[in-house]
Amino acid sequence: MAPSPTLFDGEVLETINDFPVLYRYIPAVSTNPLMVFIPGTAHLARIFYGYPGGRSDDFISHWVNRAGFPFLAISYPVENAVFCSTHPEFTIQDWGDQAAEIIAKILSEYNLPNSVVVCGWSMGGKIAGALARAAKALNFSIECFVAMAAEPALPGFLPEANAKAIEMTVDGMASRKGIYPAFLAALDEQNTLNQHTIIPKDIYLEAFLGAIPIALIGTGLMYDGQGFKEDLSRALKTANTFDFLDYPIPVVIQSDSMGDLENVLCNIDDWAFIRNRVLASKLLGGASPEQIPRERWELVQLIIRSSSAYFSQTVTGNHFFFVGAIGARTTVDSIEKLLARVRSIQS
Numbered sequence: 094m095a096p097s098p099t100l101f102d103g104e105v106l107e108t109i110n111d112f113p114v115l116y117r118y119i120p121a122v123s124t125n126p127l128m129v130f131i132p133g134t135a136h137l138a139r140i141f142y143g144y145p146g147g148r149s150d151d152f153i154s155h156w157v158n159r160a161g162f163p164f165l166a167i168s169y170p171v172e173n174a175v176f177c178s179t180h181p182e183f184t185i186q187d188w189g190d191q192a193a194e195i196i197a198k199i200l201s202e203y204n205l206p207n208s209v210v211v212c213g214w215s216m217g218g219k220i221a222g223a224l225a226r227a228a229k230a231l232n233f234s235i236e237c238f239v240a241m242a243a244e245p246a247l248p249g250f251l252p253e254a255n256a257k258a259i260e261m262t263v264d265g266m267a268s269r270k271g272i273y274p275a276f277l278a279a280l281d282e283q284n285t286l287n288q289h290t291i292i293p294k295d296i297y298l299e300a301f302l303g304a305i306p307i308a309l310i311g312t313g314l315m316y317d318g319q320g321f322k323e324d325l326s327r328a329l330k331t332a333n334t335f336d337f338l339d340y341p342i343p344v345v346i347q348s349d350s351m352g353d354l355e356n357v358l359c360n361i362d363d364w365a366f367i368r369n370r371v372l373a374s375k376l377l378g379g380a381s382p383e384q385i386p387r388e389r390w391e392l393v394q395l396i397i398r399s400s401s402a403y404f405s406q407t408v409t410g411n412h413f414f415f416v417g418a419i420g421a422r423t424t425v426d427s428i429e430k431l432l433a434r435v436r437s438i439q440s
Contacts, residue, residue, distance in 0.1 A: 098174060098175045098176065098177060099174070099175070100115075100175065101117075101139065101142075101144060101145060101300075102145065103117045103118070103119065103142075104116070104117050104175075105117070105118075106175070106176075107195075109190075109191045109194045109195065110187065110190055110191060110194065112170055112180055112183055112187060112191055113170050113176050113177070113178060113180075114167060114168065114169070114170070114191050114195060115137065115138065115167075115168035115175055115176070116138070116165060116166065116167045116168065116195050117138065117142055117154075117164075117165070117166050118163070118164065118165045118199050118203075119142070119154055119157075119158055119163065119164040119165075120163050120203060121157075121158050121161055121162055121163040121164070122161075123161040123162065123163075124206060125160075125161050125162045125163070125206075126162065126205075126206050126208050126209050126210050126236060127162070127163045127164075127165055127196070127199065127200065127205050127206070127209045127210070128157050128162045128163070128164055128165070128209070128210045128212065128428070129165045129166075129167065129192070129196055129209055129210065129211045129212065130153065130164070130165070130166040130167070130212050130213075130214070130217075131166075131167060131192065131211065131212065131213040131214065131217035131220050131224075132166070132168060132169075132214055132215075132216075132217055133213075133214045133215025133216040133217050133243070134215060134216040134269055134272075134305060134309070134310060135171070135269035135272075135273075135276075135302050135303060135304070135305055136171075136214075136215075136301060136302060137168040137171055137173060137175065137300070137301055137302070137303070138166035138167055138168040139166075139168070139300060139301050140152075140214075140301060140413075140416065141153050141154055141164075141166040141214075141415075142154040142164070142166055143292075144292065144296055144300055144301075147291070147292065148289075148291075148418070150418040150421070150422075151287070151291045151416065151417050151418050151421065152416070152421060153415050153421045153424060153425060154166065155421065156421050156422045156424070156425040157425055159425075160425050160429060162210075163203070163205060165195070165196065165199055167191075167192050167195050167196075169183065169188050169191070169192075169305070169306075169309065170183055170306070171302075171303035171304070171305055172262065172264065172266045172303040172304035172305070173300075173302065173303035174299075175300075176303075179262075179264040179265070179266050179304075180306060181264065181265030181266050181267075181306050181307065181316040182265075182306070182316050182318070183306035183308065183309070184306070184308040184309075184315070184331040185219055185220060185223045185246055185308055185309060185311075185328075185331050185332040185333075186223050186331035186332070186333070187331075188220050188223060188224075188309060189220050189222075189223025189224040189225075189226065189227045189333070190223070190227045192220060192224050192227070193224055193227030193228050193230070193231050193233075194227075194231070196209060196228070196231075196233065197231040197232075197233055200233055207232070207233045207234065208233065208234045208235070208236045209233060209234070209235055209236065210235070210236050210237055210239065210428065210432060211224060211235050211237075211238050211239065211341075212238075212239040212241055212428065213238065213239070213240060213241065213243050214241040214242065214243060214415070215241070215242055215243055215244075215356075215412065216243070216244075216309060216310060216311065217241070217243055218238075218240040218241075218243025218244050218245060218246075219243075219244065219245065219246035219309065219311045219332060220246075221238045221240070221245065221246070221340060221341075221343060221367075222245075222246060222332055222333035222334050222335075222336060222339060222340060223246075223331065223332055223333045225238070225333070225339040225340050225341060226333045226336065226339045229339065234341070235341040236341060236432065236435060236436075237341050237342050237343070237344055237431065237432055237435040238340065238341045238342070238343045238344070239343075239344055239345075239346060239428055239431060240343055240344065240345045240346070240360060240364055241346050241414075241415060241424070242346070242347055242348060242353060242356045242360060242412050242414070243345075243356075243360065244311070244356075244360065244363055245334065245343075245363060245364055245367060246311050246328075246329070246332035246333075246334045247311070247329075247334055247363075248311060248312055248313035248325060248328060248329075250311070250359075250363050258270075258271030258272045259271070259307070259310065259312070259314075259321075261307075261320060261321060262304050264304075265316055265320070266303075266304035266305060266306065266307070267304055267305050267306065267307040267310060267321070268304045269302075269304065269305065273298070273302065276297075276302075276413075277294065277297075278352075279352065279411045279412050279413045280292060280297065280413055280416065282350075282352070282410075282411050282413075283410060283411065283413050283414075283416050283417045283420065284417070286409075286410060286417060286419055286420070287417035287418060287419055291416055291417050292416075307321050308328065308331065311328070311332070313325040313328045314328075315327055315328060337367055337370040337371060337374070338370075338371075338374055340367055340371050341371070342368060342371050342372065342375070342404065342435050343364045343367055343368050343371070343404075344368075344404040344405065344406075344431040344434070344435065345360050345361045345364055345404065345405040345406070346405070346406045346407075346408055346414075346424060346427050346428070346431070347360050347361065347405065347406075347407055347408070348407070348408060348409070348410050348411050348412060348414040349407050349408075349409055349410070350410065350411035350412070350414075352411050352412070353411050353412040356412065361401045361405045362401055365400065365401055368400055368404065369397050369400060372393075372396060372397050372400060372438075373393070373397065375438075375439065376392075376393045376396065376397075376438065377389075377393060396438060403434060404431060404434060404435070405431075406427035406430060406431060408420055408423045408424050408427060409423070
């Protein structure tokens, strides 16, 4: 019999749709929407709420609660001791369905507002379309999707070094150990910025990381029962990449680090092909050209042409800009600003 997993305070481990999921919910006394956080490649959602003995203000959960928002962070199945099984067949569709089920459960159990804000970090951006589709089926809405140094689910929209650092484990999972040195270096930079060690290396390697299902990386590779096989059509379909009307408005928070060069230079406009179609739909509502007043038409053009700048924020730091009190606090401030901008065009 496998040993029982060691859970951190407040963590819940459940099985949803035959796949394990780890999550942590922290309530808030307010009517603000639930803020949901989705981790990136190889990471448990602990990167958002920390570990026993860590400083709470080094993690974004502290600042989300301090701003008056309830907090939820959801870990997909990673090859880590906290999970007792591996699931190489897990797809982005499974990921979106699983996260939506947990969100709906928390909204119902705690009688929260039926609209949420979802924040996906790095690879966590790839859940946007699948989660939005699943949210509709479960009757809750996503007010906006915050891409935190994150790419949409489109093969090719991935830093080259990241895409190449993939090795299959004996269990069919995708090991990301090839980019662990980059993770550690980035965390060291955040330690320096915050003038203390945020997550000790041994705790980070053991309790925060693990191999992942290949489909989540978004290269177009899928697990076929024996190994990794390129299947672009299935990858795009399971991610719901091109069903634009399912998406909420995507907004972007990025770092200012040359070490995160491709994300800094490309992320904001990588989301434009989705964001501008969502904006056009929301602002025009399917009206025919003869039904649109000239003044409205001019305003819509202005909003869409300036959307990259209006719906983005920059936080000092690197790919882990939200780790450490300095960046965590600023990131929450940025989320609130972007949420206000999304609301301003829908009022």
